[in-house]
Each structure stands twice: as structure tokens, then as C-alpha cells.
Amino acid sequence: MAPPYQKGHAMRFTRRVVTTPDHLAHVAAVLSTRNAFAFDIEAAGAHRGVPARCNVTWLSIATGGGNAWTIPMGHPIGDTVVGERIVPTPDKNGKMINRRHPVWEQPPAQLDRRQVFDTLAPIFMSDRIKVAHSMPTDAVAVSQHLPGGQIPPPPYFDTIVAGWLLNENVQKGLKPTVKRLYGHAYDTEDVGKCVEKHPFSKVTTYSYLDSHYTWLLYRRYRRMIAERDLTGVMDLEMGVLEQLLPAFKAGTMLDADALSKLKVELTDETARRLAACHTVAGREFNVASTQQKQRLLFAPKSEGGRGLKVLQLTDTGQPSTSAEALEPHRGDAVVDALLDYAETSKLLSTYVDGYLGDPEKDREPIVFDDQVPGRLTVHTNLCQYGTVTGRFSSFQPNLQNIPRPDTVWGKPIRSLFVAPPVHKLVVADYGQVELVILAHYLGEGALYEGILRGIDPHTATAATVFGVTPLQVTKAQRQCAKGLNFAVVYGAGPGKVAQMAGITVAEAKKFMRKHEQLFPEIYRFKKRVIAEARRRKPPHVRTLLGRYRRVPELCAREDGIRKKAERQIFNSLIQGSGADLMKLAITRLPDALPAGARMALTIHDELVCVAPEEIAEQCAKGLEQAMVGPGIADLLKVPLTTDVKIVDCWAEAK
């Protein structure tokens, strides 16, 4: 039964917009007869981008039988502008200017959020299949309003993950996907970016269509996943998702005092280094401007430059001012000063000001200080569909590029990441997982034999190349072998190998030839992988657990393009299989870890868990089992190892 027509919005929406208790009860009644539903939220206000803290103002739900609704819960404006208001606002120079603001009519009466979620909680907490396009955002946002802050339980079907598994090379967002598959460009105004500024009816349509199309994608993808033999990988990803949600909701803790202290120190140091740049250059200039640096360094002395030789060009053919390009010019006072400044200013802007915000640059903090005294919380997005290879990406903030603790400024930065009070971080990383996977695929030869015997792969390679026993391998020989192994996995040329190994290009070429003679099985395997991939349509490879990586350029006519595709396809087999193993380990955590311990982060080959200190030891044992125990070990012909540490802060784990 449709509710009566309501004043204030168009007739055609009366079945879609839920604004009365009766209509809400009807929604719940229909959903209770369904075994799956898609949902989507819109958030407004300060923390709209942070699902753990955002203000949910719309909930839309779609399910079978053409049922779809949207439920506004505090949309501030109606449909038409009824006047305007002059508001004095400070401009960026602090001067007051009068700004005109539209005055909107009142929105229709809306349901109370509490009432909506109380009514729908049994549906969300049931064993129905929950469908969303990027589940973490919607599930964690909704969890704020469910009893006890509970996260809706599985089963899940995340359509963005399914779409990505079906084709990792296309835009994944709902709008581009709908445009591509259904030819409907339904939100050209970016309503979702700031719903509260758009008229009620417009948001109604937008919100409604989000869950409507998510449901259509579910219907479509469910079948395709099965048809393309992707059920196993999809199940794996949905298992990963289950572990991701609590980590996303809880966030990661930072030491608040250490961060404010570091801010002072890094700010001072960076200011000193900036002053040094201006002193040695003899004038003030913008040290962050590559254009100005180019002129300063490479212009002839007669024109006020340093007259340095250009050793490297950028993609657009400009003289490069990167650290790598300037390295040979070390010793020049200006070069030294510029590189010193670049070091700390990068760290300051990314890892300190980037977290705390910077009023001068109109940047909001991304840390929250309302959780535990003395601690700040960040809710990084560990994006399980963030790469083409299967790895995670991490953003807002990126916690996968925190500086290493073995550098002067890296240590205090990584030390910021701490366990919550009376908890420990339990950190484990796979040992040389990519070479282990390669050895598994090879099943023969010196690399395979070495890893089978538990020898460090770089040492094993060095022993073979230099014709010595593993115990006799020197540091320099191991470094050289490391460069060679790198070249295998990434397809690096002699220049990069030389640079990495600290040898000349001629020497690198010599060693690479020798490597090819001593490890023929590697090159045969590589050739075979590429040839088989090229024969498939579209050209692709499948990883250890069946994940696809398609690289259409593998059939390109142009040499450079095709060679790059060959490197990508081979690297994806290795890198993607590494991602498979890590994701499988993550799904094993609930069975392996003691109650109270959970995943916190993953950095490609590293898995960070958090546990109450009294069960940290158990957690460490469980983590090891999850990562290398039976079920993982059985997948490989060679042993996979992990190094587990129990620490108070992340910097201690290296």
C-alpha cells in the first residue's frame, strides 16, 4: 500500500521517499521477505568522508521486485529558493566581504534517524545478503546507529569489488560504471559531494538511484562472477572485507604528545633548511618550485645560475631536479641545501601537517582526538580494490608509505603509531614473498633449491653467480644479487640494476648475462608466462588463487608499449599471488587469533594486528599460523616464512 500523497514533493516520488512511520514499517515488512538487499548512505557535514564519524542524512535501500526507497533523516532544505541572505565572511586576507547566500524553503517533515535504524536494525543484523558499492563506507556509517555500534554481519556482496575482479582496468565508481553498462549519466552535478546544498527532490532521486543501480549491478555481477570462474576469489575478497570493517571502524592510534613535539622539531628544522637554501643561493626563491630550481641549478653562471650539467630529463623533457638526478652534484652547496630542505619539508607536510591540518593552508585535521586521552585516531581506508594486481592501497591517510624507522626522521614518524593503552601491536611480515612465489612456480633450479633449503634468496643467487658457498657470500655480492633478483621480478634493465647494486652498467650487463646462463629456468618460465598470456583473449594471466590481470597492450605493435606490458604481466603474476596469500591469511585470522585480537593494517607483505597485552603472545602464535600455517603452506612447493614481533610502537617492528 502506497502512503498518501505528501505536500512538498512530487507525486512520482511518494513511493520512493519514506517520511512516515507507516511507510517505514512497510519498507521493513517488504525487506523481511527478501534474502538480499542493496543499501547506500549519504553523509553531510564535517566528517562526511569518514564513515566512522560521519553524519548519515540519507539511507537508500533497494531489493528485488522493483522495490527501492530512500529515507531522508535531516536533510536541511526543501526544493526552491525563497530569498537570499547577506553574510559577512572573511576572505583569505582576513578582509570582511559580504557574501550572498540562498535561502531555501523548509524541507518536508522527515523521520528521526533513531527511529529509522531501530526499525531496520533487525534487517541489517540478520543473515540477509548485504549489497553495497564499496561496503566499508556504508556498513561502518550504518553501524554508528545500530545497537551497540555493531557492524552489519556477513554475507556481503560488494559490487565495487565484484566489478574490479571482473575488470581491473576500468573506472570503478558507481556513476562511471552505470554510464558504461547502462548508458545512464544520472548525477552530472555531483550531488553526492555535498548533498546538503542540493534541493530535497534532487537528492531524493540521486540517493534512490544509487541503491537502485547497486542492486542491478548485484544481479548482473553475481552471474558473471560465477561464469568467469571468479567465485573463489570473490569469496576470498568478501572474507577479507569482514576483517577490514572492524579495523576501519576502530582506526589506528597515534601518540598525541609525540606528534606535537615532532611538529615543533620538524617545523624548526625545515625553516632552518629553507633559510640555508636562500643563503647559499644568495637570494630568496620558492624552494618548492621545480621551475625555479631548474633555473637556479642549470642556467649558466652568466645568467645567475649554477651552470650545472643536466644529467637527467623529466617525461616532458625538462631538466630534472629530483634527488636522483642531483645525486652526482652532491657537494655543490646549493644542491646540498635543496636536497636537505626537500627531505624534511616532504616529511613535515605529509606526515605531520597532513595529519594535524594546517589553518594557514586551510587544511582540516584528519586525526580525531575524542577516543582515548593522549591518543589520536586516524581511519585509513584500506582499499581492497585499490590496485590492478590485487594488492591493497591505503588512503586518507596513506599508511602504506610511512617512512622506514632506519632513517633519522623516519624513526620518530613511525614511532607515532602506537598500540592503544594496555594493548600491543603484533606485527608480522612475509620473508621475500615474491621470490618464494617465483621459486614455487619454477619448481627447479638454483633459486628453487636454495629457498627449499631455507637459504635467503639473495644469498642463494649470489652464491650461484659468484660460485661460492652461501656462507662465503659477501655483503657486496649479496647486494649485487639483490639487484639481479629485482631485475627478474620487475624486469629492470642494466641501468637500474647497476644503480641498485652499486656497480657500473657494464658490470651489470655482465652479471645479467651470467644470471641468464645460471638460471635458465627463470627465463624459460618468464617467456612461457608471457607467451601463454598473449594467446588468451583478452591477454591476461591468472594468479595463484585465480585472480585475473588483463594487459591488452601485450599485443601492441609498438615495441616499448609491448615490452612494458610484458613486464607488467609477469610482475602481476608474482605480485598478485603475493596479494592472494596475504588476503587468504587475513581471512584466516578469526579462526587463528584469540578473541579480542584483530587485524589493524596490512602493508603488502606485512600484517599488523592489535591485541590486549595479556593475549599478545597467543595473538603472535595465531598470526603466524594464519600467515604460514597449513592451508597456506600447502599451496606452495617451497617454505614460506614469517617474522612476528610484539611491540608497543610500529617503529620497534623493524
Added chain:
DNA sequence: CAATAGAGCGCT
């Protein structure tokens, strides 16, 4: 004024 491209650099 907002969006985008390019350069550069942090990580595995």
C-alpha cells in the same frame, strides 16, 4: 576560483 597535469617522493 576549481580542476587537472606534472614533478617529485614516501612505501613494499
Added chain:
DNA sequence: AAAGCGCTCTATTG
């Protein structure tokens, strides 16, 4: 001719 990412800043473009 080094695989995969995200963030900050400048300079340009709309």
C-alpha cells in the same frame, strides 16, 4: 625502457 600505490606542491587550464 622498474612493478604497484597516494600525497603535496606548483603551474596551467577552464
